[in-house]
Amino acid sequence: MKIIAYSDGGRIALGIVTSPAHFVAVSDIAPDLPSSLISILEQEDGLTRLRLAAEGRQGDRALADVTLKPFLDRPNAMWALALNFKSHIAETGLQTSMEFPHLFMRTAASYVGAGEPILAPAESVARAFDYEGELGVVIGTPGRYIPVERALDHVAGYTCLNEGSVREFQMHNRQFGLGKNFEASGSYGPWLMTRDEFGDPATHTIKTRINGVVRQSAPLDDMLLGVAQVISYLSQGYRLRPGDLIAMGTPGALKPQPDDVEGHDLSRQYGPFPTPGLVHMRPGDWVEVEIDGLGVLGNPVAADAAISESGDAAQKSAA
Amino acid sequence: MKIIAYSDGGRIALGIVTSPAHFVAVSDIAPDLPSSLISILEQEDGLTRLRLAAEGRQGDRALADVTLKPFLDRPNAMWALALNFKSHIAETGLQTSMEFPHLFMRTAASYVGAGEPILAPAESVARAFDYEGELGVVIGTPGRYIPVERALDHVAGYTCLNEGSVREFQMHNRQFGLGKNFEASGSYGPWLMTRDEFGDPATHTIKTRINGVVRQSAPLDDMLLGVAQVISYLSQGYRLRPGDLIAMGTPGALKPQPDDVEGHDLSRQYGPFPTPGLVHMRPGDWVEVEIDGLGVLGNPVAADAAISESGDAAQKSAA
Structure with missing residues (x-):
């Protein structure tokens, strides 16, 4: 369903x-x-x-x-994993635990639905705005102390997810903080596919395309820690609740084709880890995350309001 | 009010x-x-x-x-700051930016109200469960691109906050993740004091007591980054919303009195930074966070359900 x-x-x-x-x-x-x-x-x-x-x-x-629209209206928790694909760990050169998931949180306001514009920060604010194609997991059955072997029973279903990230802000300090929580910077959808229909996540693959060019492509069983392990881990301290979302982490950039001029041009990258095959999201782009057997999450990228265009800021100035 | x-x-x-x-x-x-x-x-x-x-x-x-009870029913964001008091930075020996706030998030489920039990993890799960007395800031007026000099106008009021932290889980990986989000591990209250009544946060002091012994005591103007700076920073990427909570970070441990046996006994500390004057929260304790002119947030500490006692876990086993 x-x-x-x-x-x-x-x-x-x-x-x-x-x-x-x-x-x-x-x-x-x-x-x-x-x-x-x-x-x-x-x-x-x-x-x-x-x-x-x-x-x-x-x-x-x-x-x-x-x-x-996003189908989860302000759940208690929207977890996300950093550095959960070996290919992404390698390209960043960063350290992560091989045993414990690398967890942080996003707010509901950081996500839009399929087809809705994802907002790229104004250039005066940040320029390294990156897609992260991910598997999204939605909890159905609540629970504490869930053993790994029963963890998938707690899943209502799965979705495609783009965990849009603002690298400059992510690197401002050791916790990712605002860098993972810009307004409307990510998306999930197009739908929740229930667990019975999706089957075992490890048998699927994920692809991210910008303007039709495949930029990420990986089997979901390349994850360092799988869905069941992450659910079981969280349940040691947290009671998983219906509607909680877990973004399972993103794979590394795909090597660019020889004729892919943009994919080879590191001079246009502003993030901390310039990587062949990575391109930032910019206003006017179309970004897609596809999980085979689930569907395609497509979003246009639009420009976030700059300071002088912001209704809120203007309203404040007038107040 | x-x-x-x-x-x-x-x-x-x-x-x-x-x-x-x-x-x-x-x-x-x-x-x-x-x-x-x-x-x-x-x-x-x-x-x-x-x-x-x-x-x-x-x-x-x-x-x-x-x-x-907690007076905020699932706001869009519950931000929290790490390492925002010089005394706490010094005792941990950790690095933080002097320019950008060290931000992470908590869920509504991680907080209880004044007088409600804070849950200490079962000993088989974790033992370094620490109080963090903090100033809690509640947003009233929404806004983006808020200048520092108008930032306090966006505050509805202030509260006392205990940002209970499970150190072993916090150190599992680089992002704090679950370590800052154990079920009912923190509290805020007893009330929201409106901005007009509280005045300038920098003129107040904060104290944390365990079983009557003062364990933290600091002027709020010891903060590395103040309330206005943090609000202005967040608003660069995020539209602050009514009811959003910001926990402003905790001071270091107070040096223990000579006759304070427990405060000097580092052998009972299980966290990564054994510190004279720090004691973990344990079931049976009474913990208080007081901000002068605001009030006292008091909570008993109770034991979280262990795996065999957990209703959820039992229910799952039977399913």
């Missing part, structure tokens, strides 16, 4: 995708279910009721007609 | 403190205001309406009769 959230006249509604182009509204097929995915996940039989309600339905709405 | 949240028959209600022992319920004096503090802060005149409604009221309810 593929669950979307979309903008429906100012409010966020849920839908179930029924074909490559169509979906049904959850409020049409299951009006008694909550309109928030987290609230559905909090009901022990929520996903089951949704699945029964959607069974055999023909989609009567077109995906092309709606704006997709 | 001092705003509390308290448990009122299963739901969370708001109150205004009118004397050392009494308060009025917001639902009694301003039934048209929302029951969530964040929703009140989101209204441009929310605090003003609350202040007008509370003016001249006599408290008809006793603080002693209610359980205080």
Whole structure:
């Protein structure tokens, strides 16, 4: 089952995708279910009721007609992993534990939905704004002290995720802080694919494309620590909650093709680790994260407001 | 004005403190205001309406009769600063930027209210569980690109905060991750004191006591980066939102008195930086963070469930 959230006249509604182009509204097929995915996940039989309600339905709405939105409305925790692919560890030259996940957090405001603009910082603020194609894991069943062998039972489903990162700010100090939390700097979607349909994450691959050029490509079993290990680790101290998101880390840059002028041009890189095949995200780009068997998360990149254009800043000046 | 949240028959209600022992319920004096503090802060005149409604009221309810709760219900961001007091930087021997704040995040679930038990990890999980007395800053007015000289205008108020930290997990990898986010490991309260009543943070001092012994004591102007600088920094990339919390960092341990046996006994310390005057929090302790002119945040320390006692874990085993 593929669950979307979309903008429906100012409010966020849920839908179930029924074909490559169509979906049904959850409020049409299951009006008694909550309109928030987290609230559905909090009901022990929520996903089951949704699945029964959607069974055999023909989609009567077109995906092309709606704006997709992030399907998690402010969960308690949005975890993310740094340095969880050997290829990314190698290209940065950074150290990480081989035993414990390298965990930090993002806020809900740092993510937009599929198709929505990702905001590149104003050039006066930062220029090393990087995509990070990742597997996103959404928790369904809460739990503490979850053994590795039962950890995947706690997963509601998976999504594609672009963990957009502002490298200059990430390097301001030892904790990543603001560098991983710029406004609308990342995205996830296009939908939540439930665990039963996605199967074992380790059998899938992930690709990131900028303007059609593949910049990252890796099997998900290249991860240093897998989904089950990370869930089990977190549950030692934290009660995983329905709707919690875990971004599983990004692979390294793919070696550029010989004729890929941009991919070889390190002079246009402003980050701490200039790497062949890496290009920053810039306004006007189109960025895609694809996980085979799951779907494609595509976003345009737009320019964030600079200080003089910011409504908030202007409002403050006037106050 | 001092705003509390308290448990009122299963739901969370708001109150205004009118004397050392009494308060009025917001639902009694301003039934048209929302029951969530964040929703009140989101209204441009929310605090003003609350202040007008509370003016001249006599408290008809006793603080002693209610359980205080965290007054922020899942804000978009709960920022926290590492290494922001010179005395704490010195005792750890760690490096930090002198220019940029050392920022990470916590979840709402990591905090309880005043008087509620803070949970010490089961001994089989971790033993270096430390208090961190801090000033908590709550954002009232949203904003991007906020200049330092207007930053304090965006503050709704201040609170005492205990940023309980599990050192072993904090040192598992370079990002603090789970070590700063154990379930119910910290607290804030007892109330939000509005900015007009608290005044300039730099003129106050902070003290942390364990079982009555002062373990931290510092003027808040010992901070490396002050409240206004941190708000201005964050607003370069992030739109500050009503209800966002910023924990401003903790001072170093106070030198123990000559007769303070526990304070001198480094053999009972399990953290990476054994320090005279530091004692870990243990079940049965009473921990207090006091900011002069604001109030005292007191919490008992209780033992977190171990694996065999955990309802969740048991439930999973049976599933």
